Amino acid sequence: MQFRTQIPVPKSNSPISYDSEIVSLGSCFAVNMGEKFNYFKFQNTINPFGILFHPVALSRFIDYSLNEKEFTEADIFHHNERWHCFDAHSDLSSNSKEALLENLNTTIKNSSQRLKKASHLILTLGTAWVYRLNKTNSLVANCHKVPQKEFIKELLPTSEIKEALSNIIRSITKVNPDISFTFTVSPVRHIKDGFTENQWSKANLITAVHETIKESNKNTSYFPSYEIMMDELRDYRFYAEDMIHPNQIAIDYIWERFCESTITEDALKTMKEADAIQKGSQHRSFNPESDQHKAFLVKLEQKIIALQKKHPHIVF
Known part of the structure; x- marks a missing residue:
């Protein structure tokens, strides 16, 4: 898909290859992009604590992970017949107090190792609107x-x-002094906050990111997901039925722009191989017992073995 006007996206100083170890954190659009990494079989971790919408929640999760915080009963609460943690998404909630604590603590330990080894951290900021719990006077990640x-x-x-x-x-x-940071602002509009309030929120996020990058002497960059959605894809045909979330066409296009700026040439070639295998694996034959289909499966397995020889971490 080509547009007459395209937002310029400079080439990354730290491009992503199949040797890269990526951690993708943030709002639901981080999941969209993270699922792309997973589909193409990059080494990628997506939101271990579930979707985290605002920067303070992300910062807190990273501190907890690096310090390997141990969650106790004081950090969780019971509501609507389930146990929850205000620092994590409801995906981690459980009917069992013990199961939730075990899940939180195991996730923290695993995340600590991932962050210490990661070559790239991609942070997608969703909103600047936050909720402060009256009882503790602290900001929550999820209500x-x-x-x-x-x-x-x-x-x-x-x-x-x-x-x-x-x-x-x-x-x-x-x-992890060699890690590369990529910041982006989610193109998902938080309309429940109000149209003007959503723009106010996004403006604060964008301003803060650019000022942080300008003042940082680390390897930081900005990818304009929000701007691409608002300017290149400024048409409701690129939105899902709720008219809030980008649809698959928009997600694919933003991913394409990301790849142009951030993925190495060798990795782009490997992505084509991985894509062909994924599509082959999803193929359903009318006659699974036919010689033609059996030959197809043999060739598919040969492609998988050849790709795994080059990149042993890849598993289909």
Whole structure:
């Protein structure tokens, strides 16, 4: 897909290859992009604590991981017949208190190792609107459908967003000095906050990211997911039925722009091989017992073995 006007995206100083180890964190658009990495069989970890929408939640998760915080009963609560943690998404919630604590602590330990080994950290910021729990006066990552009256809604100022992002860079580079940071702002519009309020939120995020990158002497860059959606794809045909989330055409296009700027030439070739194998694996024959289909499966297995010889981490 080509557009007459394209947002310029400079080539990355730290391009991603199949040797790269990637951690993708942030809003639901981080999941969209992370699933692309998974489809093409990159070494990638997506949101171990589930979707985290705002920068303070991301910074806190990274600190917890690097310090290997041990969660206890004091960090969780029971609501609507399930156990939850305000620092994690409801994907980690459980009917069992013990299961939730085990899941949180195992995830933290695994995330610590991933962050210390990662070559690339991709952070997708969703919103600057946050909720502060009255009882503890602390910001939560997820409200878990606790009644609204238990929280105060606030907009993070640029200064606090910068502080959270700078803390992320500082904390990780202490233990992983060669890591590369890519920041992006999610193109998903948080319309429930209001149309004007959504723009206000995105503006604070974009300003904070650019100021952080400008002031950082680390390997940081910005990928304009939000700007591509708002300017190149400024048409409702690129939105899902809810008119809020990008549809698959938009996700594929933004991924294509990301690949142009960030993926190495060799990796792009490998992606084509992985894509061919994925499509072959999804093929369903009308006659699975035919000689033709059996020959097809043999060739497919040969392609998998050849690709795994070059990149042993790849598993189909």
